[in-house]
Amino acid sequence: MKKFLALVLALCMVFSLCACGAKEEAADKIKVGMVTDVGGVNDKSFNQTSWEGLQALDTNKFEVKYLESKTDADYQTNINTFIDEGYDLIICVGYMLASATMEAAQANPDQKFAIIDDATCAELPNVACLMFAQEQASYLVGLVAGSVTETKTVGYVQGMVSDSMNQFGVGYIAGVLEACPEAEVLQYNANNFGDIAGGATAAKDMITKGADVIYHAAGGTGIGVINACAEEGVYAIGVDTDQSPLAPEYVITSAMKRVDTAAQDISKAVADGTYEAGIHLYDLSNGGVDLSPTRDLIPEDVLKMVEDAKAKVMSGEIVVPKLASECPTFTLAE
Amino acid sequence: MDNKKTVMQIISENRFMHILISVALGFVVGALFLVVMGLSVGDAYGRLLSSVTTLKGVSYVIVYAIPYIMTGLSVAFAFKTGVFNIGAEGQFVMGSMSACVVGILLGDLPKIILIPLCFLVAMAAGALWGIVVGLLKTKRGINEVLSMIMFNWIAFYLSNYIAGIPAIHSDGTAEATKNIADNASTLLPADMIKSLGLCPTANWGILVAIVAMLIVWFIIDKTTLGYKLKAVGANKFAAEYGGINVNGSILTALAISGALAGLGGALQLMGMGSRISVFSSQEGFGFAGIVVALMGCSNPFGVLAAGLFYGALTYGGSKLNLEGVPTQLISVIVGTVVFFIAISVIFERLKYAKKAPKKVKEGKENK
Numbered sequence: 223m224k225k226f227l228a229l230v231l232a233l234c235m236v237f238s239l240c241a242c243g244a245k246e247e248a249a250d251k252i253k254v255g256m257v258t259d260v261g262g263v264n265d266k267s268f269n270q271t272s273w274e275g276l277q278a279l280d281t282n283k284f285e286v287k288y289l290e291s292k293t294d295a296d297y298q299t300n301i302n303t304f305i306d307e308g309y310d311l312i313i314c315v316g317y318m319l320a321s322a323t324m325e326a327a328q329a330n331p332d333q334k335f336a337i338i339d340d341a342t343c344a345e346l347p348n349v350a351c352l353m354f355a356q357e358q359a360s361y362l363v364g365l366v367a368g369s370v371t372e373t374k375t376v377g378y379v380q381g382m383v384s385d386s387m388n389q390f391g392v393g394y395i396a397g398v399l400e401a402c403p404e405a406e407v408l409q410y411n412a413n414n415f416g417d418i419a420g421g422a423t424a425a426k427d428m429i430t431k432g433a434d435v436i437y438h439a440a441g442g443t444g445i446g447v448i449n450a451c452a453e454e455g456v457y458a459i460g461v462d463t464d465q466s467p468l469a470p471e472y473v474i475t476s477a478m479k480r481v482d483t484a485a486q487d488i489s490k491a492v493a494d495g496t497y498e499a500g501i502h503l504y505d506l507s508n509g510g511v512d513l514s515p516t517r518d519l520i521p522e523d524v525l526k527m528v529e530d531a532k533a534k535v536m537s538g539e540i541v542v543p544k545l546a547s548e549c550p551t552f553t554l555a556e
Numbered sequence: 557m558d559n560k561k562t563v564m565q566i567i568s569e570n571r572f573m574h575i576l577i578s579v580a581l582g583f584v585v586g587a588l589f590l591v592v593m594g595l596s597v598g599d600a601y602g603r604l605l606s607s608v609t610t611l612k613g614v615s616y617v618i619v620y621a622i623p624y625i626m627t628g629l630s631v632a633f634a635f636k637t638g639v640f641n642i643g644a645e646g647q648f649v650m651g652s653m654s655a656c657v658v659g660i661l662l663g664d665l666p667k668i669i670l671i672p673l674c675f676l677v678a679m680a681a682g683a684l685w686g687i688v689v690g691l692l693k694t695k696r697g698i699n700e701v702l703s704m705i706m707f708n709w710i711a712f713y714l715s716n717y718i719a720g721i722p723a724i725h726s727d728g729t730a731e732a733t734k735n736i737a738d739n740a741s742t743l744l745p746a747d748m749i750k751s752l753g754l755c756p757t758a759n760w761g762i763l764v765a766i767v768a769m770l771i772v773w774f775i776i777d778k779t780t781l782g783y784k785l786k787a788v789g790a791n792k793f794a795a796e797y798g799g800i801n802v803n804g805s806i807l808t809a810l811a812i813s814g815a816l817a818g819l820g821g822a823l824q825l826m827g828m829g830s831r832i833s834v835f836s837s838q839e840g841f842g843f844a845g846i847v848v849a850l851m852g853c854s855n856p857f858g859v860l861a862a863g864l865f866y867g868a869l870t871y872g873g874s875k876l877n878l879e880g881v882p883t884q885l886i887s888v889i890v891g892t893v894v895f896f897i898a899i900s901v902i903f904e905r906l907k908y909a910k911k912a913p914k915k916v917k918e919g920k921e922n923k
Binding site for chain 2: 225260262287288289290292293294295296299300302303306307317318320321329340342382384388413414415416441442
């Protein structure tokens with residue numbers, strides 16, 4: 223018995239010795255902390271892209287760390303960890319963190335925050351809201367879809383009906399109809415961002431009805447859409463990040479939001495002392511949204527047409543609609 | 557050999573010692589992983605220790621431990637009756653969602669009525685989830701493990717469905733429910749949290765958990781009901797022969813077990829979450845309860861300690877990324893601990909093997 227107590231005590235001592243490691247930190251580095259949503263840092267989407275963007279920052283000037291949230295209740299804890307550690311900027315990834323961010327920002331008015339994809343904190347003097355012109359990116363992929371469809375039927379799966387989500391669909395439909403005025407756009411609201419099986423079912427249903435290109439703005443549900451398209455041999459269009467790796471032969475393009483650029487920009491702004499709260503809009507003109515860089519599947523002439531349209535959107539010649547009310551063909555509703 | 561106890565005997569005879577060693581081994585294996593990955597063991601474990609030893613850290617640990625203690629009690633209680641409650645996950649979800657619905661819709665009620673009401677509704681919902689499975693088992697002989705896993709998913713999707721109902725769903729853009737009314741919150745007063753320097757989600761849910769623990773202990777050790785349940789757990793047929801209503805006992809155990817998990821869901825919601833998000837994956841409070849029950853030897857006081865330990869690992873572990881250490885280290889440690897506790901069966905076998913050496917070859921004994 224004694225032997226064992228001795229063993230356990232010895233282990234305790236070893237561990238407590240381990241705990242004594244002193245740390246040195248360069249005081250002049252800008253410390254940027256990123257809090258993921260429950261998707262985790264390897265979600266092949268926003269969290270991952272933001273983190274990759276932050277990692278690409280100059281390590282001599284920046285110290286970047288992330289904290290992963292396992293449940294909805296972890297957001298606040300993780301934000302507070304960064305506050306306690308004295309981070310210069312806390313980047314919250316995704317609108318799910320909006321209420322936790324707002325609470326923390328109100329309680330700590332001197333702490334700088336940035337939140338991706340949410341504008342509800344825009345009024346606060348210490349939160350930068352990094353927003354993306356998703357209707358513009360969707361318009362471009364809509365042009366691609368309208369140009370490559372042979373059946374003149376394309377599909378669209380959305381994760382939830384809300385003003386900000388509807389921008390995807392409205393922009394997409396505008397693009398499709400611009401490229402192919404007689405095209406029919408099949409639409410489906412999955413009301414879920416994590417239902418892979420449901421996404422696959424919806425996509426297969428559309429393919430049966432003749433769709434040969436399907437765009438999704440539905441997170442995890444969209445993975446099912448892409449899988450189904452690959453299975454049935456039709457084109458899929460990804461969203462948010464370059465989703466080509468999911469099905470390289472079938473994901474023709476993706477409506478990409480450069481969250482990595484946004485995360486870098488706001489970190490640099492803190493370093494330069496030019497940080498500003500409020501809405502920061504990332505659109506085509508500042509490279510915040512675009513087609514994904516993988517463009518092997520898009521025909522040359524279509525690509526040229528898209529580039530022309532892009533220039534027109536940037537110059538203001540084309541104004542892409544955003545609201546469901548501006549687009550009579552958009553049929554999704556709660 | 558005869559007079560001196562062997563290493564194996566000491567371990568197998570002393571549960572507490574066994575668990576302590578399993579935990580230590582868990583940390584050793586975790587350290588090995590760190591070394592292989594080329595990370596500093598000192599930094600990682602130092603961060604774990606330093607984040608849970610401040611007053612704020614301790615308050616975080618307690619807050620994180622509350623749901624684990626409750627699901628741990630739930631699993632441990634069912635286990636006493638020989639039922640493996642893998643359904644605590646679903647019961648937890650049902651409890652938190654029903655407390656959430658009450659907390660939103662009846663938010664105008666005064667605190668003194670609303671909070672107990674939320675607790676009761678959550679316990680009822682959890683108990684219901686346990687009873688249905690119990691009925692399937694006792695009336696139709698359906699294995700409870702299977703139906704519980706399925707009921708976990710029913711609860712999962714039901715919760716997501718309810719979160720989508722307009723009266724419950726958040727007014728903002730979040731994919732979550734509205735926040736529950738302040739009157740349904742178990743948070744400590746804000747000034748108190750600030751002046752004491754506690755964590756922002758400090759709440760008095762732990763008191764409820766401790767009361768629940770005492771009640772569980774009382775039922776198991778001090779009542780006829782507890783005696784019956786234990787008898788059924790020890791040997792169903794002997795219990796039946798002894799005149800105990802086996803099916804009734806299983807139903808009672810599952811109902812109480814479900815109620816405990818459901819109450820855990822309510823405590824987590826009312827103290828910490830204040831809303832429920834649309835799940836994309838199971839949050840795992842119920843499954844963690846199995847680990848906690850195992851570490852606590854299914855003993856109520858053990859479960860309290862194990863729950864606090866698990867809470868400390870979860871909270872301390874969430875900070876590991878600051879040291880560049882993947883949080884999965886915690887899963888490695890917990891997994892190893894569970895592994896070593898689970899193989900205690902082997903130690904037991906070896907002990908019995910020694911008493912009946914004819915059945916087992918000599919060589920297998922003491923290594």
